[in-house]
Amino acid sequence: MISQHRREGPIVTLDGPAGSGKSSTAKAAATRLGFRHLDSGALYRALTFGLLRSGLAEKEWAALGEEEFQSLNIDLETTEHGFQVLVAGQEVDSELRTPGVTEHVSAVASIPASRNSLLALQRRTGVDGRLVADGRDMGTVVFPDAEVKVYLIADLKERARRRLKEVGECSPDNFKIARQAKALDTRDRSDTQRSISPLKKAEDAVELDTTGLEFEEQVQAVVDLVARLTLF
Ligand code: CDP
Numbered sequence: 636m637i638s639q640h641r642r643e644g645p646i647v648t649l650d651g652p653a654g655s656g657k658s659s660t661a662k663a664a665a666t667r668l669g670f671r672h673l674d675s676g677a678l679y680r681a682l683t684f685g686l687l688r689s690g691l692a693e694k695e696w697a698a699l700g701e702e703e704f705q706s707l708n709i710d711l712e713t714t715e716h717g718f719q720v721l722v723a724g725q726e727v728d729s730e731l732r733t734p735g736v737t738e739h740v741s742a743v744a745s746i747p748a749s750r751n752s753l754l755a756l757q758r759r760t761g762v763d764g765r766l767v768a769d770g771r772d773m774g775t776v777v778f779p780d781a782e783v784k785v786y787l788i789a790d791l792k793e794r795a796r797r798r799l800k801e802v803g804e805c806s807p808d809n810f811k812i813a814r815q816a817k818a819l820d821t822r823d824r825s826d827t828q829r830s831i832s833p834l835k836k837a838e839d840a841v842e843l844d845t846t847g848l849e850f851e852e853q854v855q856a857v858v859d860l861v862a863r864l865t866l867f
Contacts, residue, residue, distance in 0.1 A: 642764030654794030
């Protein structure tokens with residue numbers, strides 16, 4: 636007889652472009668629901684950090700195979716509310732948000748072998764359900780059978796303002812906003828146009844435009860959706 640593993644609760648996916656508020660919304664919604672949070676972008680950042688640290692020339696990265704990406708030894712340690720990213724056994728946090736990592740991460744994420752090297756690790760986090768996972772392909776590729784899928788969008792300028800606020804720039808001038816918007820747009824183009832797992836809305840995802848929403852309102856919108864779609 637085939638025994639099917641039953642999850643203890645739903646999987647909720649949040650996908651969307653850079654700066655749409657996915658990670659912070661996913662984290663807060665997970666806390667509210669008593670679920671764990673998976674920040675899948677942190678895994679691509681960890682691979683990028685590992686590659687930069689290895690000293691391997693950037694032009695060699697695209698030719699690497701899945702085993703070579705595996706040898707960078709990216710792992711997740713389960714914590715109370717989510718997962719701690721490890722690179723070769725070492726905890727990494729601020730290392731993943733440096734300008735160097737941000738500049739190269741989209742290129743690394745568009746290499747098929749890099750994506751394949753992270754697939755099983757990501758799926759393991761959802762084995763028991765009770766997970767809120769955010770990224771670009773959570774609802775389309777990693778957890779296609781998730782019970783709740785959200786696609787977050789927001790106006791580009793608004794996303795740029797939010798990103799600047801995160802780094803302490805609370806009243807940026809138009810020049811700074813335009814420069815930040817250009818950087819986000821470049822990354823969005825790379826993420827939506829790549830051939831493997833491009834950023835796109837899953838057919839069964841609910842689109843949530845956060846442009847005019849306060850942070851608290853967007854968290855509540857996700858929590859309400861989970862309640863409505865899963866009776867959780
Ligand atoms: O938070 P932010 O939008 O800056 O990015 P992130 O979620 O940390 O992801 C960084 C990069 O990783 C994205 O620009 C994508 O290129 C890639 N990524 C991906 O390809 N697939 C995912 N599931 C998550 C991130």
